[in-house]
Amino acid sequence: YGLVGSEMCIRDRISVFVVHGIERESSVIGALYALGVKRNDLLRHYLTLPVCVTMLFSVLGTVIGYSPIGVQNQMADAYAYFSIKQMSPVYAPYILAYALVMPGVMAAIVNWFVIRGKLSRPVLSLMRKEAKEPPVRKVQIHRFGFIGTFRLRQMLRELRTGLTVVFGLFICMLITMLALDCYVMCENVNVESKRDTKFSYMYTYKYPDEKVPAHGAPGFAKSLKREMYGNNLDVTLLGITKDNPYFDAKVTKSANRVILSSAAAEKYQLGKGDKIILTDEEEERDYAFTVDGVTNYSAGLYVFMNIDSMRELFGQEDTYFNVVFSDRKLSIPSGKLYSILSRQEIEKSSEIFVNMMMNMIYTLLIVSAVIFCVVMYLMMKVMIDRSAFSISLMKVFGYRRREIRRLYLDGNFYVILLGAVICVPLAKWSMDLVYPYCIANVAIGMDLKFTPQIYIMIYGGILLCYMAVSYTHLRAHE
Numbered sequence: 001y002g003l004v005g006s007e008m009c010i011r012d013r014i015s016v017f018v019v020h021g022i023e024r025e026s027s028v029i030g031a032l033y034a035l036g037v038k039r040n041d042l043l044r045h046y047l048t049l050p051v052c053v054t055m056l057f058s059v060l061g062t063v064i065g066y067s068p069i070g071v072q073n074q075m076a077d078a079y080a081y082f083s084i085k086q087m088s089p090v091y092a093p094y095i096l097a098y099a100l101v102m103p104g105v106m107a108a109i110v111n112w113f114v115i116r117g118k119l120s121r122p123v124l125s126l127m128r129k130e131a132k133e134p135p136v137r138k139v140q141i142h143r144f145g146f147i148g149t150f151r152l153r154q155m156l157r158e159l160r161t162g163l164t165v166v167f168g169l170f171i172c173m174l175i176t177m178l179a180l181d182c183y184v185m186c187e188n189v190n191v192e193s194k195r196d197t198k199f200s201y202m203y204t205y206k207y208p209d210e211k212v213p214a215h216g217a218p219g220f221a222k223s224l225k226r227e228m229y230g231n232n233l234d235v236t237l238l239g240i241t242k243d244n245p246y247f248d249a250k251v252t253k254s255a256n257r258v259i260l261s262s263a264a265a266e267k268y269q270l271g272k273g274d275k276i277i278l279t280d281e282e283e284e285r286d287y288a289f290t291v292d293g294v295t296n297y298s299a300g301l302y303v304f305m306n307i308d309s310m311r312e313l314f315g316q317e318d319t320y321f322n323v324v325f326s327d328r329k330l331s332i333p334s335g336k337l338y339s340i341l342s343r344q345e346i347e348k349s350s351e352i353f354v355n356m357m358m359n360m361i362y363t364l365l366i367v368s369a370v371i372f373c374v375v376m377y378l379m380m381k382v383m384i385d386r387s388a389f390s391i392s393l394m395k396v397f398g399y400r401r402r403e404i405r406r407l408y409l410d411g412n413f414y415v416i417l418l419g420a421v422i423c424v425p426l427a428k429w430s431m432d433l434v435y436p437y438c439i440a441n442v443a444i445g446m447d448l449k450f451t452p453q454i455y456i457m458i459y460g461g462i463l464l465c466y467m468a469v470s471y472t473h474l475r476a477h478e
Contacts, residue, residue: 029119039119046115047108054107055100062099066091073359151411161379162412166419168375169462172368173427176458179364181435181448186353188447192262192298193350199246199325202341203332208322213330217244218321220310224278224287226301228268229440235264235278235301237287238323239310246325249295249304255313258289259304261297263445269436276303287313299346301443353444369465376469380412413466420462424455 029042064070066089075087155162204221212218220239225232237258240247249259260270270276274291295304311320324330384391394403432448439446 026121039116042119043112043115046119047111050111051104051108055104058100058103062096065099076359151406151414155411155415161382162415165376165379165412165415166423168379169372169416169419170423170427172372172375173423173458174431175364175368175371177427177431178435178438179361179368180450180454180458181431182357182364183354183361184448184450184454185435185439185444185446186357188449189263189298189444190350190354192296192445192447194347196262196297197299197343197346200327200343201325201329203324203326203330204338204341205322205324205336206338207336208320209336210319212321213324213326213332215328216324216326216330217241217246218307219244219323219325220307220314220316220321221323222280222310222314224280226268226276226278229437231441232279232281233267233301233441233443235303237278237303237305237310239305239307241307244325246327247295247297247304249297250293251304251306252292253306253309255309256289257292257305260291260294261300261302261304261445262294262447263298264301264303265291265294266445266447267301267443278303298445298447299350301445369461372462373465373469376412376416376466377472380469383412412470416462416466420459424458424462 032042033039071089199217203216218241222237224235224237226235227233240249240251242251249261251259258276260268260276265271268276270291272291272293276289276291278287278289279285280287289303289305307321308318310316311318324332428450435448436446
């Protein structure tokens with residue numbers, strides 16, 4: 001989603017630059033027309049540069065992505081934390097076509113329409129540099145004083161460029177939200193898993209005893225499946241007693257009523273009163289349950305029900321259990337157990353998500369900031385170049401640099417401010433809709449709520465980028 005939007009943003013920026021170049025060279029173009037040069041020749045001339053630049057950087061980006069500092073570097077943490085074999089990059093034809101061919105084709109199509117329209121003007125109009133009168137001249141503005149009115153008219157004159165900046169900001173915010181959603185989800189899993197895990201040890205039996213060990217709380221766990229966005233994920237159906245001290249789930253004695261863990265509720269977007277269907281693939285049987293509520297438990301996809309009801313549902317004896325929870329280490333022969341899971345192991349594993357994703361998160365945030373600064377710098381440069389003659393006249397008439405900046409540059413602050421107010425929540429809403437598809441194969445919850453501090457940091461970062469770009473322009477024109 002972010003990659004497609006970035007390409008659209010880049011193509012739109014290139015078309016703005018090309019249009020600006022045609023307007024600046026319109027007298028030369030008009031003279032060439034008068035000398036017999038055909039429009040198609042000029043069209044090919046102005047198409048060559050943007051298409052070549054797009055193709056060059058698409059090749060460069062693809063090479064970097066397939067190089068050791070690209071995909072292989074991103075996989076380094078996965079190799080360090082998990083026992084997986086070394087995987088080689090896949091040179092799939094559709095990926096190569098998307099990375100190498102599609103950017104140049106789309107740049108050619110977009111710029112062809114834009115440039116063709118600009119080159120269709122009459123020869124005399126091009127030679128005289130007659131600019132099409134923008135409709136904003138007819139807008140009556142009398143309430144903001146001279147400076148306010150001038151700024152507003154200037155922004156309306158540069159509406160296309162301003163919209164390009166706002167659209168670039170939106171695309172950058174999509175990339176930023178992808179990074180922050182990833183960070184917030186992993187951090188929430190880390191914090192909430194530590195908060196919600198109240199037992200010290202979880203013993204999973206291979207050969208269950210007839211009697212629950214002292215200081216242990218029995219449970220009946222069964223692994224079932226539920227499909228989500230084409231991925232069949234493991235969901236643990238866990239039968240517990242009403243007085244189990246390690247879970248807050250208020251289970252009732254019923255064969256079809258369950259309590260969802262917060263992770264399962266977030267993953268499957270379910271709440272009280274909804275239906276959930278779990279599949280036993282070994283027996284090829286589906287089980288339908290009604291959700292009675294949601295309990296805080298983020299350490300995995302769990303569905304809680306009354307242990308007696310679960311025993312009856314799956315045809316087990318009245319005293320059957322295969323899991324024991326305890327607040328201390330129990331003396332159980334290892335031969336009877338599949339595994340022992342400690343609280344420390346859960347806390348350590350929950351921290352892995354944050355550690356593994358930080359490289360990608362930093363990369364996305366840096367790329368987003370760089371793209372936004374480049375877009376804003378180039379767009380502001382186009383605005384200044386278009387107003388260069390007017391700025392020169394104002395200098396002749398005695399206007400000081402600070403006054404010229406207020407008239408021609410400071411108005412962009414309000415464009416960025418308004419764009420940020422619109423783009424940040426819109427990008428957050430859009431990415432929250434898309435993000436579940438990005439982690440459809442990951443069996444964890446999706447708590448994507450931002451704290452107010454994160455929003456403050458986002459808006460502060462946008463303003464810092466604007467001030468840095470504005471300062472750079474001022475230094476360049478001193």
